[in-house]
Amino acid sequence: MARQDVIAVIGGADCSDDISDMAQAVGREIARRGAALICGGRGGVMTAACRGAKEEGGMTIGVLPGSDRSDANEFVDVAIATGMTDARNVIIARSADAAIAIDGSYGTLSEIAFCRKFEVPVIGLRTWAVDDRIIQASGPAQAVELAFSRLQALQ
Numbered sequence: 001m002a003r004q005d006v007i008a009v010i011g012g013a014d015c016s017d018d019i020s021d022m023a024q025a026v027g028r029e030i031a032r033r034g035a036a037l038i039c040g041g042r043g044g045v046m047t048a049a050c051r052g053a054k055e056e057g058g059m060t061i062g063v064l065p066g067s068d069r070s071d072a073n074e075f076v077d078v079a080i081a082t083g084m085t086d087a088r089n090v091i092i093a094r095s096a097d098a099a100i101a102i103d104g105s106y107g108t109l110s111e112i113a114f115c116r117k118f119e120v121p122v123i124g125l126r127t128w129a130v131d132d133r134i135i136q137a138s139g140p141a142q143a144v145e146l147a148f149s150r151l152q153a154l155q
Helices: 017-032 045-055 086-095 107-115 138-155
Strands: 006-011 038-039 060-064 078-081 098-102 120-126 134-136
Touching: 006 017, 006 045, 006 107, 017 038, 017 045, 017 098, 017 138, 038 045, 038 086, 045 060, 060 134, 086 107, 086 134, 098 107, 098 138, 107 120, 120 138
Parallel strands: 006 038, 006 098, 038 060, 060 078, 098 120, 120 134
Antiparallel strands: none
């Protein structure tokens, strides 16, 4: 049995409706391609992406900052309670085959940095553009396509 690809969706715990719609579309596209979605498991971009993945029957994993698995958003299938607060970002980056960063603030920036440190490809949607290795996408479908094309290049 082949191992399932895992795509991280990273972004803010609070977001606008426009960003939420974008994250939901990313989640749907990830699920349509048969990959699992991993995220921080809480609100904002994370909830929207998980909702989109569940709409398409996808698998969602939430790596939570606290010690209570019930803190996960309602669309998380597997909740991992770390009790590690922001240090959980390392787990998300290490577990992902590729990452899609959507909007976000400094927590998102730290996840991007860990992904880059661990050589996990990062695709950006209206997010930090700290170097030219973060490939900026124009929309959700292109972001997911770019993530999967980077995955294939690494295999």
